[in-house]
Amino acid sequence: MISDPELDGAGETRPAQPAERTQGPPPRVREAGGAGARRPWLWALGGAALASAVWASGLYALGDRLAAPQVSYRATENLCQDFEARALSGIAGDLHRYRSANRHNDHPAVRRAICVLQNGESVSTFTVRAQVDLHRKTDPGPEFDVPSDWLLVEAGGAGGRTEEVRGLGERALLLVGPREGSVELRVLHGGAVFAVLADGTGGEGSTPADTGRLRAAVVEDARALMTALKE
Structure with a gap:
C-alpha cells in the first residue's frame, strides 16, 4: 500500500520511506492451556464449518442442473434443544448437564x-455429535455412502x-469404528441427511463396554430427532 508523504518540519514534505522488513517468521500465539487442552467440541465444530463452506459451495454450483x-x-437454529439424546445419556450420564456446543449455517444449497x-x-x-443437513438444491443420495472425516480420523482411522x-428413513447406515466405542449412524430421507456420532474415549464408568448397546442408543436417539423435526 502506498502511504501519504510524511510531513517534515514546517510543512515540508518528504517521500515516505519503505517499511522495514521483519526478520524471521511472525511469532506464534500459544493457546491458553496448551494444545492438549482443546475441547472436543471445538474440533468438531471448527472442522465442520470449513468442510461445510467448501462442500456446500460445490453443491450450490451444481444446483441449477440437478432437481431439488x-x-x-x-x-432448526438450536439443534441441541431438539436433540434430547435420552438413550445415549442413559449410557454416559446426562449429556445436557454440561455446556453444549451449537452451530447452524443457512446456506442457499444446504442448511x-x-x-x-x-x-x-x-x-x-x-462425546456425541448430532448433525442435520437439509439439501435445497441437489440430491444427497450419491454421496451418502461416503464416511465422514470424524469416523476416519477421530474414531481410529480406516x-x-x-x-x-x-426401517429408518429411506436408507440408514451404521458405521462402527475400528475400535469399540466409536459409532456413526447416518440416515437419508429425501433431501435430509441425519447423522449421530458417539465416541467413548475411555474412562472407568463412562465409556460403554457393550458396543451393541451403544449402537441401539444411537439409532433410538436419531429416530427421536427425526420425529422432533418432522413437518
Whole structure:
C-alpha cells in the first residue's frame, strides 16, 4: 500500500520511506492451556464449518442442473434443544448437564445444524455429535455412502464395518469404528441427511463396554430427532 508523504518540519514534505522488513517468521500465539487442552467440541465444530463452506459451495454450483430434493423436515437454529439424546445419556450420564456446543449455517444449497454434547466440562470420556443437513438444491443420495472425516480420523482411522439399518428413513447406515466405542449412524430421507456420532474415549464408568448397546442408543436417539423435526 502506498502511504501519504510524511510531513517534515514546517510543512515540508518528504517521500515516505519503505517499511522495514521483519526478520524471521511472525511469532506464534500459544493457546491458553496448551494444545492438549482443546475441547472436543471445538474440533468438531471448527472442522465442520470449513468442510461445510467448501462442500456446500460445490453443491450450490451444481444446483441449477440437478432437481431439488423434497425436504419434509423443518430447519432448526438450536439443534441441541431438539436433540434430547435420552438413550445415549442413559449410557454416559446426562449429556445436557454440561455446556453444549451449537452451530447452524443457512446456506442457499444446504442448511446445516450441529450439536455437540459431552459428559464432562473440561475433561470428558464420551462425546456425541448430532448433525442435520437439509439439501435445497441437489440430491444427497450419491454421496451418502461416503464416511465422514470424524469416523476416519477421530474414531481410529480406516477400517471398521458398515451395517444397514432397516426401517429408518429411506436408507440408514451404521458405521462402527475400528475400535469399540466409536459409532456413526447416518440416515437419508429425501433431501435430509441425519447423522449421530458417539465416541467413548475411555474412562472407568463412562465409556460403554457393550458396543451393541451403544449402537441401539444411537439409532433410538436419531429416530427421536427425526420425529422432533418432522413437518
